[in-house]
Amino acid sequence: xxxxxxxxxxxxxxxxxxxxxxxxxxxxxxxxxxxxxxxxxxxxxxxxxxxxxxxxxxxxxxxxxxxxxxxxxxxxxxxxxxxxxxxx
Numbered sequence: 001x002x003x004x005x006x007x008x009x010x011x012x013x014x015x016x017x018x019x020x021x022x023x024x025x026x027x028x029x030x031x032x033x034x035x036x037x038x039x040x041x042x043x044x045x046x047x048x049x050x051x052x053x054x055x056x057x058x059x060x061x062x063x064x065x066x067x068x069x070x071x072x073x074x075x076x077x078x079x080x081x082x083x084x085x086x087x088x
Contacts, residue, residue, distance in 0.1 A: 007079060009043040010052075014068060014076040016040070017053055022066040024055060029066070047072065 016022050021032035022044075029036045029044050044066065047053040052072035056065040068076070 006043075009040065010047065011076070011079050011083075013040050013043045013047055014052065014072055014079075017044075017047075017066050017068045017072070018076065020065075020067075023063040024066060025062050025064075030063070 016031055016036070019031075022036075023030050024044070027041070029041055044053065048055060048066070051069055052075055054067050054069050056067060058064055
């Protein structure tokens with residue numbers, strides 16, 4: 001999946017995070033408790049670093065929920081708008 005365009009990876013990561021089931025344990029990202037593909041790990045980290053996603057405080061079990069910031073929601077809406085206008 002290394003050949004995926006950055007916009008597609010951003011869209012996939014934001015969509016998963018919007019589902020509210022994403023958490024981080026150490027350096028592993030989980031989707032409803034299941035490890036995610038490594039192809040998204042770097043994207044999640046980049047989106048956190050640039051402020052489109054945020055990490056909640058540790059829940060006491062070593063899990064930190066991933067949440068979508070207002071900027072992340074705006075970026076996702078923008079990408080979806082582009083995809084609707086250009087469905088190819």
